[in-house]
Amino acid sequence: MVEASRIFHTTLLPTFPHLHNNHKPDSHTFLTNFPRKRHGPFQVLHCSVSTENDTATKTTPTQMTIPWGCDIDSLENASALQRWLSDSGLPPQKMGIEKVDVGERGLVALKNIRKGEKLLFVPPSLVITSDSQWGYPEAGEVLKQYSVPDWPLLAIYLISEASLQKSSRWSNYISALPRQPYSLLYWTRAELDRYLEASQIRERAIERITNVIGTYNDLKFRIFSKYPDIFPEEVFNLETFKWSFGILFSRLVRLPSMGGRVALVPWADMLNHNCEVETFLDYDKSTKGIVFTTDRQYQPGEQVFISYGRKSNGELLLSYGFVPREGTNPSDSVELSLLLKKSDKCYKEKLDALRMHGLSASQCFPIQITGWPLELMAYAYLVVSPPSMRGKFEEMAAAASNKANVKKDMKYPEIEEQALQFVLDSCESSISKYSKFLQTSGTMDLDITSPKQLNRKMFLKQLAVDLCTSERRILFRAQYVRKSSLLLQFISLFILYHDKRSSMIRSINLTTGI
Ligand SMILES: C[S@@+](CC[C@H](N)C(=O)[O-])C[C@H]1O[C@@H](n2cnc3c(N)ncnc32)[C@H](O)[C@@H]1O
DSSP states (O other): OOOOSOOOOSSOOOSOTTOOTTOOOOHHHHHHHOOOOOOSOOOOOOOOOOOSOOOTTTOOOOOOOOSSSBOTTSOTTHHHHHHHHHHTTOOOOSEEEEEOSSSSEEEEESSOBOTTOEEEEEOGGGOBOTTSOOSSHHHHHHHHHTTOOHHHHHHHHHHHHHHTGGGSTTHHHHHTSBSSOOSGGGSOHHHHHHHSTTSTHHHHHHHHHHHHHHHHHHHHHHTGGGOTTTSOTTTSSHHHHHHHHHHHHHHOEEEGGGTTEEEBOTTGGGOEEOTTOOOOOEEETTTTEEEEEOSSOBOTTOBOEEOOOSOOHHHHHHHHSOOOOTTOOTTOEEEEEEEOOTTSTTHHHHHHHHHHTTOOSEEEEEEETTBOOHHHHHHHHHHHOOGGGGGGHHHHHHHHSOOTTSOOOOOOHHHHHHHHHHHHHHHHHHHHHHHHHHHHGGGOOOOOOSHHHHHHHHHHHHHHHHHHHHHHHHHHHHHHHHHHHHHHHHHHHHHHHHHHHHHHHHHHHHHHTO
16 A cells, blocks of 8 residues: 555645746636625634744734634534535445544444455545636636646635535535644744744744745735635635645645545545554545555454554644654654854865755754664764865765765764764753753743633643653663663773783783793
8 A cells, every 4th residue: 555645745835836927817807707706704814823933922813713614522513524425425434433532533443344454435526636626616717827736726725615615515524624723833933932942843833834824925916916806815814724724734645546646535534643554545446436455453443543654743743733642653753953063173164065965054864763864974974074084074965965876874983983972962952952841841831811722722732742752752762872882882992902902911921921
């Protein structure tokens, strides 16, 4: 089974490479051709996404409620979704939507399910892709002319269909979607700074939020402002974009057997993730449906899981808003930041070498419980290498880059110990940031003004504590393994030295006859 849920590339689509800047569709044609106005109860919405370095005390963002979707801690709208799906061609299922311990709502086995069994069979007619028909075709026409890429196109599609309410063919699906997807998109800048200060995921979240805002502003500037009747701001605003991107990040799948096409697959997207499960969604040509093949058996009443891909806890928090239980994710990793200091005697030469290979003076590398990549070690060699090794700077920088056709397993025995020590020191400084956060998190001022806010803040803080605990654990482990290997090196050097010394003494004794 191909990995199909591995969809959410961290770099979203901040720009529109395919948008034809100079191609301005004749707005008059559109206005005369598409005189319909959108309808529905839209409130004027205010944006609560902010990447400004504001503090929670300074600004309390206006939290608006999206007028569609539901609260996923109940089964509200789930049975209507199930009914609509079976009326629309979903074959009888061996699973049903139920409240579950992991993931709030999930698919639960109704009958015995065997290992190796194919499940779901969602027909393509029930799948949302960039080719799906628009309930409001005028919007689709405009976006087609601007060649808007898949991700923003699907985000606009979701908002457009949601705004049509009952007249959209997807209304049952949209009503069962979370009103507020769990995602770091919903964290304010102050919350990210406060709770994720120690983790590199904070940077990733800020980058992602910036990309979503950039994408929205770009669309607004190039398209929405030119067609206000088709894309009114009451409907297409940053708040609704945050919702639709939150839905895409947590539910969109890439289907390899459909040429890598990205899709929202109603029903299949009720499956929760389990780090130990290895099965993914894909299109099955023989049955012409979206399926997955179980990699274990399930008894009636047991929750059925798929894998969203081999992701670290940080990546799972970023896209899906949850952190697996400590020690249960074999793909967990932590980003360690290494720094080339300005005080380095060869700072400029080393930086030039790094830049030549697309790297910078501060670089992050993933560390797993099983070890760290060769690129990290190459970077460490470069940082600690003395001026006499300047002839090697370029090859070290190349090995530290992600270029595939470069020799990576460099060894420089003369600076190996220093390089290892440098990595260990970087781990130590990162660990101390995590420890500081974890120690203070118990007493952290939460700036709470209402019980609802208390729940939210406690929830975010718990997620941050879980993430930081798991990331620190990996660093501790990496430190332990490397310290042990340094100790072993030291012991073997000592033994070697001791052996040499005793054999020298033996030979002296022999020659002197003592
Ligand atoms: C594709 S949806 C799965 C269906 C979702 N539970 C629902 O009720 O709509 C992905 C979302 O499910 C939740 N989820 C999935 N796997 C989870 C897990 N192992 N632990 C906690 N939450 C999980 C997260 O909220 C995630 O954003």
